[in-house]
Amino acid sequence: MSRSLADQRRASERYGDVVQRISRGELDPGEVQGEFLRFAAEAGVEYARDLAELSSRYFLALLDIGRSYNDRFYDQVLPSARPMDSRPAPPEPRQVVLDLSGQLGREVTTGFVIENKRSDPADISFVVSDCVDTSGGATFRPPLTLEPRQLMLRPHHEADIRLLLPLPPELFKAGHQYRTKIAVRGYDDLELLVKLAVQPAAEPSTRASAATAPRGAQPARKKRTHHSPQ
Numbered sequence: 106m107s108r109s110l111a112d113q114r115r116a117s118e119r120y121g122d123v124v125q126r127i128s129r130g131e132l133d134p135g136e137v138q139g140e141f142l143r144f145a146a147e148a149g150v151e152y153a154r155d156l157a158e159l160s161s162r163y164f165l166a167l168l169d170i171g172r173s174y175n176d177r178f179y180d181q182v183l184p185s186a187r188p189m190d191s192r193p194a195p196p197e198p199r200q201v202v203l204d205l206s207g208q209l210g211r212e213v214t215t216g217f218v219i220e221n222k223r224s225d226p227a228d229i230s231f232v233v234s235d236c237v238d239t240s241g242g243a244t245f246r247p248p249l250t251l252e253p254r255q256l257m258l259r260p261h262h263e264a265d266i267r268l269l270l271p272l273p274p275e276l277f278k279a280g281h282q283y284r285t286k287i288a289v290r291g292y293d294d295l296e297l298l299v300k301l302a303v304q305p306a307a308e309p310s311t312r313a314s315a316a317t318a319p320r321g322a323q324p325a326r327k328k329r330t331h332h333s334p335q
Contacts, residue, residue, distance in 0.1 A: 107271055107273055108212075108271060123137065161255075162230075162253065162254050162255040165230055165255050166230065166232075166254055166255065169230055169232050169290055170232060173232055173288075198288075198294055198295060198296040199294050199295050199296065200296045200297075200298050201217075201295065201296070201297050201298070202297075202298045202300060203215065203217070203268070203297055203298065203299045203300065204300050204302075205270070205299060205300065205301045205302070206301070206302040206303075206304060207270070207272050207301070207302075207303065207304065208272070208303075208304045208305065208306050208307055209272050209274055209277060209278075209279045209303055209304065209305060209306040210272060210273065210274060210306045211271075211272055211306075212269060212270065212271045212272065213268075213269070213270045213271075213272065213301070214267065214268065214269050214270075215267075215268050216265055216266060216267050216268065217265075217266055217268070217297075218263050218264070218265055218266070219258065219263060219264050219266055219289070219292065220262075220263040221258040221259065221260055221261065221262055221263070222261065223260060223261075224260050224261075225260060226257055226258065226259055226260060227257070227258045227291045227292060228255075228257055228258075228290075228291045229255065229256050229257070229258050229264075229289065229290065229291040229292055230254065230255040230256075230289075230290040230291060231251045231254055231255070231266075231287050231288070231289060231290070232287070232288040232290060233246075233247065233249050233251075233285060233286075233287050234285055234286040234287070234288070235247075235285065236249075236276075236283050236284070236285040237283065237284050237285065238278075238281055238282075238283055239281070239282040239283065239284060240281055240282065245276060247270065247276070247283075247285050248270065248271050248273070248276070249268065249269070249270045249285065249287075249299075250268075250269045250270075251266055251267070251268055251269075251287070252266070252267040252269070253266070268299075270299075270301070272303055274306075277303045278303065279303055279304060279305040279306065280303065280304075280305070281303055282300070282301065282302055282303075283300075283301040283303065284298065284299065284300055284301070285299045285301075286298055286299070287299065
């Protein structure tokens with residue numbers, strides 16, 4: 106929800122900028138409309154393709170989640186079936202740890218690479234487990250997204266995966282440690298263990314000094330820096 110509101114606010118600001126430039130005579134309304142029609146004609150097919158791919162990934166993720174919970178249920182109610190199975194147990198997944206840290210209310214972003222070392226294509230998808238507060242408390246579904254969430258990886262090729270994790274105060278607490286797992290489907294020997302440390306939110310800069318400064322005095326300006334959580 107936080108990301109959606111931010112995107113809507115940004116789109117509204119850019120639309121307002123276009124309207125203001127038209128009102129000041131910097132942009133011609135006819136040219137703006139013509140540019141929109143040309144853009145719609147050029148990008149319409151690409152937009153439809155991206156939307157179809159997004160829908161496909163969404164339903165594949167639903168199938169993966171359903172399969173995961175079905176397996177958990179049958180493993181729980183049929184424990185006696187396991188000793189009768191003479192097949193060797195599958196190997197334990199290889200676990201890779203991702204140590205993340207971010208400020209409360211911000212978004213943590215990182216990336217990693219998936220490589221297909223096999224001679225056949227690999228249908229890769231990701232399933233995110235519930236998030237656990239290591240100091241105790243109820244588990245919850247983290248607002249973690251992966252881009253792309255599902256992909257077909259050609260033999261001996263690799264792909265960059267982007268991980269995004271907002272830290273809303275209604276889910277996370279400053280000073281707490283959290284853990285969640287990401288199962289890599291199609292790459293059954295790999296599991297990502299995400300370890301997250303939540304830092305306190307940055308305190309807003311106060312404007313009291315500027316408001317109470319003597320007339321004619323100017324407060325010192327601080328150099329701005331851009332920071333993104335690692």
